[in-house]
Amino acid sequence: MGSYIPNSKQETEEMLRFLGLNHVDELFESIPESVKIKGLLNLPEGKSEMELRCVMGGMAEKNTVFKTVLRGAGVYNHYIPSIVKSIVSKERFITAYTPYQPEISQGILQAIFEYQSIICELTHMDASNASVYDGASAAAEAVAMCTDRRKKVLVSETAKPDSIAAIKTYSKAAGRQVVMIPSKNGVSDIDALSENLQDAACFYVEMPNFNGIIEDYEAYSSLLHEAGAKHIMGVNPISLALLKTPDELGADIAVGEGQPLGMGMNFGGPHVGFMAAKSDMVRKLPGRIVGETTDRNGKRAYVLTLQAREQHIRREKASSNICSNQALCALTAVAYVGAMGSLGLTELARQCYYKAHYAARELEKAGLEMLYPEKPFFHEFITKAPRDTDKLMEALAQEGILGGLPMEEGILWCFTEMVSKQEIGKLCAIVRKVG
Amino acid sequence: MGSYIPNSKQETEEMLRFLGLNHVDELFESIPESVKIKGLLNLPEGKSEMELRCVMGGMAEKNTVFKTVLRGAGVYNHYIPSIVKSIVSKERFITAYTPYQPEISQGILQAIFEYQSIICELTHMDASNASVYDGASAAAEAVAMCTDRRKKVLVSETAKPDSIAAIKTYSKAAGRQVVMIPSKNGVSDIDALSENLQDAACFYVEMPNFNGIIEDYEAYSSLLHEAGAKHIMGVNPISLALLKTPDELGADIAVGEGQPLGMGMNFGGPHVGFMAAKSDMVRKLPGRIVGETTDRNGKRAYVLTLQAREQHIRREKASSNICSNQALCALTAVAYVGAMGSLGLTELARQCYYKAHYAARELEKAGLEMLYPEKPFFHEFITKAPRDTDKLMEALAQEGILGGLPMEEGILWCFTEMVSKQEIGKLCAIVRKVG
Amino acid sequence: MKLLFEYPDHGKTLSILPELDTPMAEIPDVIRRKSPLRLPNISENELSRHFAELESQTFGVCDGFYPLGSCTMKYNPKINDEMASLKGFTDIHPLQPVSTVQGALEMMYTLERSLCEITGMDDITLQPAAGAHGEFTGILLIKAYHEKNGDTDRTEIIVPVSAHGTNPATAAMAGYKAVNAPVRDDGCVDLEALKKLVGPKTAGLMLTNPNTVGLFEKDILEISKLIHDAGGLLYYDGANLNPVMGIVRPGDMGFDVVHLNLHKTFSTPHGGGGPGSGPVGCKKLLSEFLPVPRIVKKDGSYDFDFDKEYSIGKVRSFYGNFLVNVKALSYILTLGAKGIREAAEGSVINANYMRKSLDDLYDMAYPDICMHEFVMTLERQKKEKGVSAMDFAKTMLDYRMHPPTMYFPLCVKEALMVEPTETESKQSLDEAIAVYRKIYEDVMADPEYAAKAPHKTPITRVDEVGAARNPRLRFEF
Amino acid sequence: MKLLFEYPDHGKTLSILPELDTPMAEIPDVIRRKSPLRLPNISENELSRHFAELESQTFGVCDGFYPLGSCTMKYNPKINDEMASLKGFTDIHPLQPVSTVQGALEMMYTLERSLCEITGMDDITLQPAAGAHGEFTGILLIKAYHEKNGDTDRTEIIVPVSAHGTNPATAAMAGYKAVNAPVRDDGCVDLEALKKLVGPKTAGLMLTNPNTVGLFEKDILEISKLIHDAGGLLYYDGANLNPVMGIVRPGDMGFDVVHLNLHKTFSTPHGGGGPGSGPVGCKKLLSEFLPVPRIVKKDGSYDFDFDKEYSIGKVRSFYGNFLVNVKALSYILTLGAKGIREAAEGSVINANYMRKSLDDLYDMAYPDICMHEFVMTLERQKKEKGVSAMDFAKTMLDYRMHPPTMYFPLCVKEALMVEPTETESKQSLDEAIAVYRKIYEDVMADPEYAAKAPHKTPITRVDEVGAARNPRLRFEF
Ligand SMILES: Cc1ncc(COP(=O)(O)O)c(C=O)c1O
């Protein structure tokens, strides 16, 4: 049996004696006898480290790690520089609590401040919070930021299903009305948007959207702002090194999933949701925010700030109930962006773009038709389904390739820097043979 | 191409300008033109991190990692606790130099002091150095410690081949005469030892020896000490939790390979050679030694000491030329012993002992005869060869088992805590079938 | 310390990426970023040093005693981190075919079953990413239940005044009115007052037990009956499960929903503020409302079930903070039934040992035997000498010791809440006790010096007011 | 800081091992340990904190500028460490059948070939574990060569007085007489004096080039001719290869044997004192004497060749510090031909930039352009004010900066040797320069204060004399 209790039996007994007790049970007398567990929980006996490694290692081995991943749809297979892992595995970063004591926590506070600055720079927004749970909950929280008075929330059907789901859950809870703006030819139906603007609080749309497409966001924001509604964009942070920023596109709030910034696919988590807003909405941002200030000697210092928005001060009037966020993932993003720099990030975004576009052309040659051939895309696109999608996926899996995501209308493919030209060639050969 | 140079072209040029130079080549004018490389070295173009990972990862994948390792012969497959890896991967421990500045190096200095203390406690010797390269060079250095005047070195043929080889190389270099004491029934021939004692400086013998056997070391030390010769024992550190210590057996110097103390097999290195001696030989120990002292405020402090023995002070009169040793491996040993404690280490030694003895009995039942059935052993033993050793090894490999080491007289098997009863069963089944 | 943005930009990047091996494609101008991307381009050496410096100015559990009350800062076993870094867990895509992630589903299923056993619940979801997220999820289950029953007049969630701020905030987020329940002088919920608050509007009660002052709510069975009789449901804030796990189960006390903080009770590290994991367990009557997907086991293999008519939907993407859950399962498998109970006992012994060793000097808000934590009040010292709980805490920093939680719970004035956890040795507690006693002397002897503490930290006390008044939230170029 | 031995023994162990699953066997009393094994049994939490504390009191490259002359403390790339931790490298037994370790042999072979190209040598062994070990190996090659030639009167190895201590020590270990060659005022070997030392007894000359004062031995071709003409061989101490790699090769300068310090030039970390790796390369005439086994490539696959009649044998077990070699190869493959040359150039630019920025204040032992390092002499200051190089170095510690190498080489009085390496940025150098200048003022203004420096470190100056006089080398119970 494993145990992380340092004290020996004797030490424990000594402590009990000091407390004037004969048995540890006496400490639990305030618990009604009738509900106390008799004996032990029905759990297996504790395992030694060697045994644990076998059990957990066994589970890990039952999962297939694909050599080539052509699936994205919200989680992306990017290269993680070695230095990033080295930074993020530092024991103090891993084991610290939320930095309530700034005098001994400048390291993590500054890292979060850097994170906020990076998110602002990527999105071109004025302020960022210290992270939320993930991209979907970020979207849901962003919607909450806009619905003080108006309760009608417009959401594009072209957004990721999980973003939509989270927005719906959060909105329903708070009594907001969600109106879906349908997809038309792969993008949000702008006519439907126009028709629903009355009394709308905000519109949530993604770049790229779930079809991989870059929509005409500028058109949306003119409409929205005229109608007094906010424009919330869910964005892929890597794409922002190449694509117009939410600010340039007229968004009021930018949110997104930070996973591409140095986090593994991790079967979906932990990752990190980022949220940034124009200055007029700063005090509506939920969760932690780190601010720059000075200490009593005038030395620059960082501290958790604007806490008047938060649950521990405002309780039921807080802008959100969030307490713990995803700080270590935010730190990962800082390390990653630090390693890549603007040059590396731009090169990365380009490579994603170029490879996806090359692959699209090659897949077309191999016989797969693009579903939305006219639309601009970043690193994902949908092809119409081949004769037998299942068979194609299996043939790819045989070669260590996780194919694109099968969807109703076809297959959603994703190409990142991790996919070589040679692998694209291999893919196309298989498509030719099987597709 | 990869580069770890921070400076930009502009920064470099600025620096050159500051130096009054137009071109970097001007810095190399003291090198004769005739021998300067024209153009570039004939090496491949530099690789990006992603490419490097492919190349090196590719090489790593070409090696077979056996699930079960029944081969020892100097390098042992023990379990490495997770905490040990976490400790040893700390950046400061990895990147520091030898602690020449004690005021900012107490951490590594204290760790080495702890290492020395652990080695002393395991071997029951009075002093240990801060490590040497490995067990074989430790043996060779130990011999050098004894040969100030007498130049005849006795070495048991039962020692590990690499220990013998290193002793021979070092001894030959310094003009010492090595006399091999033959093996008789698996142990050093005590008669041959007696006959060669005259003018002998020392005798080197191992526990367990290369046949896995625990010899009668007490008998040797009486003989040796009578003859004014030193007794050097090469010992397995794990075994010392169970077996009589070199001190109890009358040794003057104890050396050995520290690899079992938390280091991977690593294809043979890096590992760590330990060296410990009775107090009268302390000032003959080669290499670094850390001592306890005080700072100017009387605070306890650690520092490299007894440097008068060392090359940087004594130059050609130094006790050895060693400079860098294997500090991080020594630290690994400290972390490992810290994790195991005396209780864990003792339990480990017992498990090795019990498993090997169980396996020996089972292998006998499966038809493999013990070569030295009467001799006590720790966790290694030799069986006579089966009908077809190669075939047996191949059959084992098929099942992910690295069989014992094929030797002239049979097979040298090793069993540690890593081998389960079930695996021993599997082994015996294969032996029955193939052997 | 320099900010990343304050290093000179070397105008080149680390050589991470290979050269592009495909042809380029046109990037239409209308989609192209216009503003320059101002992110630092620095060397790996600078990067390594930057974060080494930041880390050295971060206080982790590895730096010593970390008795943050309500935070359960126990030791984070290294093997758990190692298990969570296995490629078979980190390198799998959440949308891989389930046949290729059977191990991942097995992990989740095993953890779910274990947590059900520990909490006495029937079903559980691992989706919530932290405690507050779990609260939100759990309260939505209650809401969905009442809604399905057509019980739509239930608009109130009762929350003791001692509750963690997330509780009332959660109630509000879920569209409820948070009703404050008073607390008696003995630190427990005022049963009589509660009776007056409960009624047909009551959707449920959120309770932390042991509560936020470290005491077990003795009247829990009466409370539970009271709420249930009124048609409400009982929510268990599991942040304080540590001292009672293996000893009593929320399910057996009458709770209908519970969230756990795996990053507290189950030893997963806190990461400087996350990622955590806040699974939510519930009784059968609420199972159908749990978020999708659910993990199901059929004929020895696992699958996701998305098809749940009454599910509240999703509270985030995919399946929760999967790797954090790997760590928690590793912990549970290591401890086993016996180890879990012993951990609970250890946490209570340690807290009481420390409480008793200090109560001659410090005023305890509640004098009784505590569970895993106790609350000291510096109210008297504040009145007498003008020194605050903050001054005590900041003085502690000069002893390189992490202070307790300050000013929580709100129902205790000048509170310092101490939670040692079971992974501290007696020696470590004795050392802390000595420091606490020394600090008491220091602060009382020189309140002015204490008011300016800390003095030996890398920075001194920060201007929090200035920070909030004039927010500087990002690096300005 | 507590020693591991000073924690309370909890009388239990971490749960690392499973329970024994086989029967027990008798352990005869005659082989059993008699004395108790007194090793601490402490908890994982205590262990983690212990080493976190030790690490925090260790100065690594990640803590900043580390200009230890002759040590080449360049940045240690993280990817290299990661490559060396791949299971395919760490979990293989050195005595596995070669067919199962083809990747490991390929790694070694590729590294050997790369190092041959870089040094201009024909063959190389990766067996030596560090620089001094390489020296020993290399000198034994020379010895074996003369012996095979029956040239047994060659009993002397010539070593410049500026040489690193390992050089003469090596000569002695190899059974040679070390003959000191004087150095001119310009820092280079005194060619005229050397001529007088060279003769029929000369087995060889050991030379570091650039030499230990950071200058390139301009007369190298004359020196080489001189030695060779006398029948001796030339040994290259490669500790200083960094500034000339890719620019000039030892083999082309006339050297017959060379050792490299992979833990300097090739960026493998120094580990607080090792493990290093000291491969030895040689010209064809010495190849047959290299240690066994040799790696050979036949028909695209690799094998070990143990069968070398004239081999000097082995200098340690197996094949050297394999994982360190993995790191070095990773580095070489990353830099490639161009990167290697640029690294060399960068190291020289940085050293000269710093030298020139200080030479108005500090006396340079040699005023000329240096290679990768330069030597300052505080002789004048010592005479004038009684301050020593040590005082300067210790004052630097109060600025959280690692001092240069002190008192080496021995031929310069009150020496401080500065080797910035190419992985420092101009900004980092400028910061260091500012500190060096500030320190100069400090020390000269208040020599007494400086004599007691450092003042702000965890401990103050240690009593080294006491340590050596009354050695306490292990924890005493
Ligand atoms: C009593 C209590 N409830 C809920 C929470 C919220 O948990 P989290 O921070 O994981 O959201 C906390 C955490 O501080 C807590 O102490």
Ligand SMILES: Cc1ncc(COP(=O)(O)O)c(C=O)c1O
């Ligand atoms: C010039 C020179 N030669 C040889 C050595 C010895 O190298 P090692 O410490 O690896 O044995 C050193 C290391 O300090 C050195 O600087």
